[in-house]
Amino acid sequence: MNKKGFVLAETLVVTIFVLLIFTVLYNSVVPLLGRYDELSYYDDLDTTYDVYQYRKILESDRNYSSITSNNYKLLTCNDFTDNILKCDDIDDLINFNDDDSLLYINTSYLDELERDTQIDSDIRDYLRYLKIEDDKKILLLKHDDYISYIDLSTSTIKTSETVKEIAKKENSTCRTYIEEDGITYISGSKYCIKFNYVWYSGKMWRIVAIYNDGSMKLVTENNITTISYNYDSGERWFYKEEVDPETGEVVVSKSYMYQWLNEDFLDTLVDYDEIIDTTKYWNATMTNSGIDVIKPAEYDENGRLLSTMIPSSIAKVGLLNGYEYSKSYQENVYSIGYLNIGYYFWLLNPTGELSAYGTGSIGEVTNQGYYSGDFPIVVRGVRPSIIVKPGVSFSSGSGLYNDPYIITTTNKATGRENELINSRISGEYIKFKSEGVGDNYDAAPLYRIVGIEDDNKITKIVSMNYATYDNGGKTANTKGYGVASDAGTTYGNGTTNETWDYYLNNTWYNNLSFKDKLISSTYYIGKVGNSGSYKLSICSVATTDTTSECAKTLSNTFNVGLLRYGEMFATQQGNGNSIDMWLITKYSSWSVWIASNSGTGDGNHPPNPCAVRPSYHLKSNVKIISGSGTFDDPYIVD
Secondary structure, three states, X not given: OOXXXXXXXXXXXXXXXXXXHHHHHHHHHHHHHHHHHHHHHXXXXXXXXXXXXXXXXXXXXXXXXXXXXXXXXXXXXXEEEOOEEEEEEEEEOOOOOOOOEEEEEEHHHHHXXXXXXXXXXXXXXXXXXXXXXXXXXXXXXXXXXXXXXXXXXXXXXXXXXXXXXXHOOOOOOOXXXXXXXXXXXXXXXXXXXOXXXXXXXXXXXXXXXXXXXXXXXXXXXXXXXXXXXXXXXXXXXXXXXXXXXXXOOEEEXXXXXXXXXXXXXXXXXXXXXXXXXXXXXXXXXXXXXOOOOOOOOOEOOOOOEOOOEEEOOXXXXXXXXXXXXXXXXXXXXXXXXXXXXXXXXXXXXXXXOOOOOOOOXXXXXXXXXXXXXXXOOOEEEEOOEEEEOOOOOEOEOOOEOOEOEEOXXXXXXXXXXXXXXXXXXXXXXXXXXXXXXXOEOOOOOOEEEEEEEOOOOEEEEEEOOOOOEEEOOEEEOOEEOOOOOOHHHOOOOOOOOOXXXXXXXXXXXXXXXXXXXXXXXXXXXXXXXXXXXXXXXXXXXXXXXXXXXXXXXXXXXXXXXXXXXXXXXXXXXXXXXXXXXXXXXXXXXXXXXXXXXXXXXXXXXXXXXXXXXXXXEEOOOOEEEEOOOOOOOOEEEO
16 A cells, blocks of 8 residues: 555544534533523523423313313323322313412423424423423422423322421411321411412311321311301300200200201211211310410329310311310411401300390401301301311322312212213312303403202302492492392392392393303292391291201292302402302391491391392203312302
8 A cells, every 4th residue: 555545544544533522422422502592591490391380180081172271282181099199181271370380291202292293392302401300200390490300200199298297398478287196287377388288078177186096087178158147145066965864865955056967968978978087076165265375184083084075076066166276276366367267257166154134145256357256146157177088198289279189089089071060069169161261261250169059969059259230331230139128138029120139130130141051930028036046047937847848948949049048158259359148138127137348247228228149040051161169160060
């Protein structure tokens, strides 16, 4: 080989060697630099992911496309099965602009998701960034300054222990729990306690205490109705059993409160025998009200259980007692405690001794959040409480208001597309398709299911908003119930738009976009006087029968009505900006019941202006189009 040939060959060998070296470096180093850029980019949440805040919707076979207000296409996941979160089908989900971001996804679907042009390019870039974690079932978490994920392949189902662990996390600004006698009380201000929301049977609940065995005490987030505690100012018991000295027989006495909670309300809870713990006690022993609340006794001086300890096998539903309520804000000011809802509500126990006149008080919480007391005959809001069995787990949720823990029941789980609305649960929320704009229902009025009537055919609902009317070019929401007479206390006697009954069944009804979904149905117009039983609003006489079984009082048929005294949700809903609200029940020959703006109840003169929340009955063929029945994701019906 001549010298020129050798030089050429040598040059080629060196060139190939350099190219090989460059290729290795390019394939090894450049991806690392790109990965570094990705890490730097995606760890800066404020510049990449602020507007993409999601929460999980765990429904495996639901189509949310009709209620989706954006074009983001994400992954729907099943509930936990054998401690694994299974993700199967691609479906449309809702974009929520919450403070917390939760997005469940299975990375084995990332290739398909990356190619979906409906997904914003920044999100597709982030999915590619996650591709390194192939075949993982992960939960993306948005934090203040970074994004992280949790591998759910080995995650365990959430239980009361999950909540306890969250409460006990170190927090320099918030005290979130107190331990005493084997009980972990969730305790703190409303600004800190945001992790204990539970959705069960169409109602939002708060976890207030966790017992050593894993059982939990829950209380509803809001008042469910407004009634008297009992029939006399000296009768301060919830439930009692006494031996008749003459016959030797045990005589059982049940307060109004016991009856309403364990007859009317209990029947609205799905599969309660699977959920409610019947091995515990409700402590209805007298204690003081005020600030420094003394723990009520459980045993007498001989170590015997007091008669005021009511077994939960007898009372499946109760109320919080004053001591439990005081624990919810201990080391905080009561006004900012997380259980202060801005309305009066009853507590379980008597407060203080009887007076010389034989009268005394039952515990109450005022609209300022103060633990006080008043006569059992006055009318206050009712927040039912239950004790959940050990071992009951949450099928989904993170405990936040917009993503509560879900207690899934065997029967009547979330309603599905084309399911009849009369198969659903008291407390679930709905909106009408006709009140949306296209597929956007954000501004559509919200309604709540009161109950299912007429042999489970007709669904009674109530508006969550006050009715309005035009008053000289201005929108108004108060007017009289009727004229100043005995006739004026009976709903349906009005003859002009000056009274609610006439206006609602004429002008208001004729302007409803969904009146073809309504049926004219029965409204009971009973009379409940001062200290009277709530049953008289529907039953013809005071009775021990349940409200579903009793002989009924006077009634009439209307297209639009009002809720009656003691009915589900016949009370103020939510917090703030409330107005005295008419009910349909008479108080006397000159007055009608109202649910006041403070959460109490009283009689009011018919010509006085108050607000109303209209009630309707839906035809038996009204169906669910979409949604899950919660406040944030109501059923859309048509």
